Amino acid sequence: MLVCVTMLGKDLDISDSQFLEALERYLEELLHARIVVRAFEGTRSLPSFVGRAYRLYETYILGHHCIIAAKLGDTGTPADIAKHIDIIRNVTDATVVFATMSITAHNRARLIGQGVPFIVPGNQLYIPDLAIDLREHFRAPRRRQVAGLSPAAQTVLFHHILHLDRNLATPSALAERLHYSAMSIGRAFDDLVAARLAETVRHGKERHISFKAEGRRLLEEATPHLRSPVRSMKFVRGSAFSAHLKLAGETALSHLTELASPRIDTFAVAASDWKAISQAADLVETDREEADCIIETWSYDPAALSDTNTVDVLSLYAQFRDHRDERVAMAADRLLEKLPW
Numbered sequence: 001m002l003v004c005v006t007m008l009g010k011d012l013d014i015s016d017s018q019f020l021e022a023l024e025r026y027l028e029e030l031l032h033a034r035i036v037v038r039a040f041e042g043t044r045s046l047p048s049f050v051g052r053a054y055r056l057y058e059t060y061i062l063g064h065h066c067i068i069a070a071k072l073g074d075t076g077t078p079a080d081i082a083k084h085i086d087i088i089r090n091v092t093d094a095t096v097v098f099a100t101m102s103i104t105a106h107n108r109a110r111l112i113g114q115g116v117p118f119i120v121p122g123n124q125l126y127i128p129d130l131a132i133d134l135r136e137h138f139r140a141p142r143r144r145q146v147a148g149l150s151p152a153a154q155t156v157l158f159h160h161i162l163h164l165d166r167n168l169a170t171p172s173a174l175a176e177r178l179h180y181s182a183m184s185i186g187r188a189f190d191d192l193v194a195a196r197l198a199e200t201v202r203h204g205k206e207r208h209i210s211f212k213a214e215g216r217r218l219l220e221e222a223t224p225h226l227r228s229p230v231r232s233m234k235f236v237r238g239s240a241f242s243a244h245l246k247l248a249g250e251t252a253l254s255h256l257t258e259l260a261s262p263r264i265d266t267f268a269v270a271a272s273d274w275k276a277i278s279q280a281a282d283l284v285e286t287d288r289e290e291a292d293c294i295i296e297t298w299s300y301d302p303a304a305l306s307d308t309n310t311v312d313v314l315s316l317y318a319q320f321r322d323h324r325d326e327r328v329a330m331a332a333d334r335l336l337e338k339l340p341w
Contacts, residue, residue, distance in 0.1 A: 016055070019070065019121075023099065026121040027061065028205055032171035032186025035059055040067045046091055050084060062130055062181065067092065068119070070099030078110035085116055095129040148227045151299035152184045153191035157222055158305055158314040160211060161339075169208045179270075179301045195225050216341045219314070226318040229298040231271050235291035236283045240267040243281035246302045249294060250328065252310040253320060256338065257331040264293055268311050271297035313338055 020037050027035040040056035050056075053076075057068040069088060071081075085096040097117040111118050117127040149157065155178050159168070168174050171185035178185065189209050192198040197218070198211045211218055230249075246252070249266030253259050269277055274297050277283070283295065298315075305312040313335040320332035 019101065020057070022101070022121040023068070023070075023119065025205075026119075027059075027125070030125055031062065031183045032189075032207060033062075033182040034172060034205060035061075037068060042067075042092065046088060050088060053084070056088075061127070062183070064095075064130060066097060067094050068097055068099055070119075078107050078114060078116065081111065082114045082116050095127070097127055149195060149222070149225045150188060150191050151227075151229070152178075152180050152188035153195075154227065154229070154318070155180070155300045155304060156185065156188045156209070157192065157197065157211075157218075158312060161215070161219060161314060162305060162312060169210070170206045172206070178304045195222070197222055197225075216336070216339075219336070223321075226321075227299075228319040229268075229300060229302070229315050230296045230319055231299050232297045233266075234274075234285050234295045234297065235288045236278075236295050237286045237290060237292050238281060238283040240265070240281065240283060240293045240295065243267075243269075243277050243283070245269055245277070245295075246306055246308075247310045248296050248302065248316075249319075253316055253328065253331050253335075255310055256313060256316070257334050259327065259331040264291060266294040266296060268296045268298050268302040270301040270303075271299060273301070 024035050024037050027033075037057050037059040040058045043051050043056050046056075054069045054071055057070065059066050059068060067088075069085070081098050085098060088094065088096045095117065097119055098111070099119040099121075101121065103111075103118070103120055103123075108118075108120075108124070112126060115128060117129060119125050119127075156174060159165075159174070159178060168177060171182040171189065174180070174185045175182040180188075186207065189198070189200050189207065192209065192211075193200060196212070198209050200207050200209050202208070213221055233249075245267035247255060247265065248268030250259065250262045251266040254261040274295070278285075278295075302311045302315065305315060317332050317335050320328050323329045323332065
């Protein structure tokens with residue numbers, strides 16, 4: 001288990017409650033998830049000087065139990081901090097995160113150089129054990145130009161058009177349904193806002209997305225930003241039916257329109273899942289002439305948007321709308337007639 005610890009000194013310039021509020025607010029804004037920080041109850045297992053020098057708190061970050069060690073007054077030297085982090089880590093078997101309200105650029109560089117995780121609310125979150133290095137001062141502006149939607153943003157858009165579930169309008173609510181982290185969904189919100197397709201508002205601590213148009217009009221406005229979900233195509237020996245994959249490509253298009261069926265079936269899988277699924281189902285890449293089926297690896301999970309045996313119609317439309325074969329492009333256009341606009 002990964003445990004993150006933040007240390008808080010007793011010579012504080014602000015109150016404990018003010019620090020905890022600032023820490024929770026900063027983490028929630030960055031990670032787009034509900035964060036609750038509370039006192040750590042295992043202080044007695046640590047050397048007494050740690051309890052005198054720091055105050056320990058715990059929370060969950062990206063699903064990992066984290067114990068936070070914060071010091072808001074005289075932070076001490078980075079070398080001392082690194083030693084104290086190691087002591088706490090050895091006793092608790094935890095990933096320990098140092099927290100402070102301010103830090104010099106020199107000391108920040110030294111902490112990073114020694115691999116010490118730290119949080120500076122309003123400035124930086126650095127936890128290499130969890131692959132996090134977020135600097136708020138250098139984050140891209142939300143009104144940036146976008147050449148195409150990110151996979152997560154396109155998934156959020158398509159889910160909204162296909163399902164119109166008003167209860168799924170926050171990162172935490174959409175994350176589980178679409179197989180992303182809440183942080184990735186939060187960034188998808190940023191992309192959709194940048195593309196001028198949506199806006200977001202906060203209700204309490206939750207960020208909600210609201211699209212500026214609905215139905216066919218929303219899709220028309222989004223079309224210039226759409227990308228094919230297909231990353232690669234693999235010619236495969238073996239049966240993909242045992243892996244319970246969605247029919248995709250021209251196979252799915254032929255099932256949903258009057259387009260003629262291709263010689264062999266095409267299936268889709270999230271690119272991140274391909275290796276595990278190919279091993280479990282004994283699917284082996286081969287030449288086109290020897291293939292039993294075609295596997296498309298997608299930039300997002302095709303199962304997240306479809307409850308049928310084929311991939312969703314909007315992803316197919318994004319894939320084939322500009323196809324060089326006019327018959328295929330026309331079939332893609334006919335897919336939209338199946339939606340209850």
